Amino acid sequence: SDGKEYAIKVQYPESKENLDLDDKAFKLLRNTFGGFSNGFNLQDYQKTLSEELLQELDYCREMEMQHEFYRIFSVEADIIIPLSYKKFSSMSCLVMDWQSSMNVDEFLKVATDEQRKVASKLITNFYFTSIFKHGLLHADPNPGNFGFRVVNNRVQLVVYDFGSVIKLEKRQHMDLLSLFKT
Numbered sequence: 001s002d003g004k005e006y007a008i009k010v011q012y013p014e015s016k017e018n019l020d021l022d023d024k025a026f027k028l029l030r031n032t033f034g035g036f037s038n039g040f041n042l043q044d045y046q047k048t049l050s051e052e053l054l055q056e057l058d059y060c061r062e063m064e065m066q067h068e069f070y071r072i073f074s075v076e077a078d079i080i081i082p083l084s085y086k087k088f089s090s091m092s093c094l095v096m097d098w099q100s101s102m103n104v105d106e107f108l109k110v111a112t113d114e115q116r117k118v119a120s121k122l123i124t125n126f127y128f129t130s131i132f133k134h135g136l137l138h139a140d141p142n143p144g145n146f147g148f149r150v151v152n153n154r155v156q157l158v159v160y161d162f163g164s165v166i167k168l169e170k171r172q173h174m175d176l177l178s179l180f181k182t
Contacts, residue, residue: 111155139165
């Protein structure tokens with residue numbers, strides 16, 4: 001009724017159960033092939049993978065992370081983070097502003113060389129700002145989570161899906177920063 005368009009991300013009802021089945025299947029594989037993993041701890045890998053996937057299913061956490069990124073990048077005119085709405089969202093449903101964009105392949109087909117350079121700088125700015133300035137890592141950099149659009153001859157980056165965000169501990173943050181000091 002307000003004339004705005006919204007995007008709604010809805011979790012399949014059986015998502016948690018499917019994750020539990022995947023976890024059990026991975027345990028079976030680990031028990032079967034665990035002896036072949038010299039120097040690689042499959043149990044730790046499975047634990048980390050399970051924790052990350054469970055985190056992906058927590059839409060309340062995703063909304064928190066999305067709000068944090070929105071706050072960080074609200075001063076950047078060309079990095080767009082959709083605003084999510086707490087009063088309409090839940091653990092299994094996330095409601096946010098609709099932000100249209102082209103996927104990477106579509107953008108590359110129509111973009112000029114200069115627009116491609118700008119797009120590259122925007123992604124770099126997004127990651128450097130979030131990681132090095134704020135200690136947050138958008139940990140799902142697949143092409144479906146990044147879109148591009150050109151508005152008034154300006155390239156804009158639209159970032160989606162904040163279900164997999166890592167909050168870097170102070171030590172991790174400092175270690176990463178030290179890589180660039182040398």
